[in-house]
Amino acid sequence: KAKVSAVTTEAKAEESTETVVEAESDVIATINGEEISRLEFDRRLNVFRRMNQDVTNVVKMQVVDQLTKKVLLKQFVDKKDISVSKEEVKAELEKITFFLQNNPSNKDKPLEEILETQGSSLSELEEEIGRALALSKYLETAVTDADKKSYFNANKDAFNGARVKASHVLIDTRNMKTDADKEEAKKMIDIVKIEIDKGADFAEMAKKYSNCPSAEKGGDIGFFQRKGSIVEDFAKVAFAMQVGEISDPVKTQFGYHIIKITEKEEGKEVSYKDVSDMVDFVYMQLKTEEILKDLHDKAEIEIML
Known part of the structure; x- marks a missing residue:
């Protein structure tokens, strides 16, 4: 289980220890020694504020969880040393840009402005794409067709x-x-x-x-x-x-x-071939969550809200 310590007066993760501090730090968490800045945390919270949502302790901990997963995934793919080319990142970025700019609510907005409203930036998006592509490459080697077919046979009601x-x-x-x-x-x-x-x-x-x-x-x-x-x-x-x-x-x-x-x-009878793309997507999501849970359980995490 992850060794989690919390330095907070507002929110406390389950099974963590609490130490109260007076000063507000520029760092809100460390994940295996890697820092998450308050600046990045606040930018994510501002997304909720722009939607007129109350920034409750639950929301704050959800943002911490998102940022923690981002760092854990970065550390994982860095350790695996999986190569992703600039061309691969660029191709994926073009797809995402097309999707975002064709959303009616984003009409005529430059990509940087759209990303800013989401608490992100172009450089962060490119890094995120790189991590996602690296993880996808890892899963392609770690997961077999037999794994996916076995999952389909055990969960046919999810795909019919x-x-x-x-x-x-x-x-x-x-x-x-x-x-x-x-x-x-x-x-x-x-x-x-x-x-x-x-x-x-x-x-x-x-x-x-x-x-x-x-x-x-x-x-x-x-x-x-x-x-x-x-x-x-x-x-x-x-x-x-x-x-x-x-x-x-x-x-x-x-x-x-x-x-x-x-x-x-009621669903209809389907074969693995009929829904293989959907099975692939769902199973890869499941394996990603399993990887993140394992990384979290083994991580040294300190939260300092």
Whole structure:
């Protein structure tokens, strides 16, 4: 497990130790000795501020997590010494530039201005592209077709087009700092479930109690597929349910949910050949997350917010 120490008065990662300091440092974290600057951290936070979002402790820790992953990935590909040419980076940059500048909200804006609104810069984007291409090259050698076919056979329901439509009630725990607050949230979701079991209308309970923007629609979050569009803990439960069924409370990274399935669309029989590109994308994403988790678990991380 990662050795994480936190020097913070505002936010504290789980299982970390806390030391309070008075002065604000120019560095907000070190990852295996490599520094993350407060300047870079603030630029990322400004993206949320421009969208009029509250910069809560949860948001701050999400930004720290993003920057930590960036450093860990850089250290990984540097250690592997994987060669990526300037021509490869340039070709990928042209694709990204075309995509960004063809977004209606970015019409007539130069690339540098678009990137600035995203808390980035051209040089950072080029570095990010280089890291992504290096990782892709590594995975091409580390992952075999047999690995991907095995994953497909074990997860066919993720690739056959099956979808479910669901509504939910969410008691959001992301801004809760104490165990007592989280226990109250669990009690609240249990009370809501009891009321629904007694016959209370699900949509009305969602409107009354849910912290999700879907509350105003009675908790309706529409259709989604098994993989890639919704968090795994939620999707796993939802796809095991029948139409009209209401779940017991489900814990995810967002908080506690009660799920109701309102429609199901069955998938069709597909072969690996039919969906090999999608399997490749999903499996490579999965392996990337596994690599990052392993790197994080072994890293020396100090957070100094």
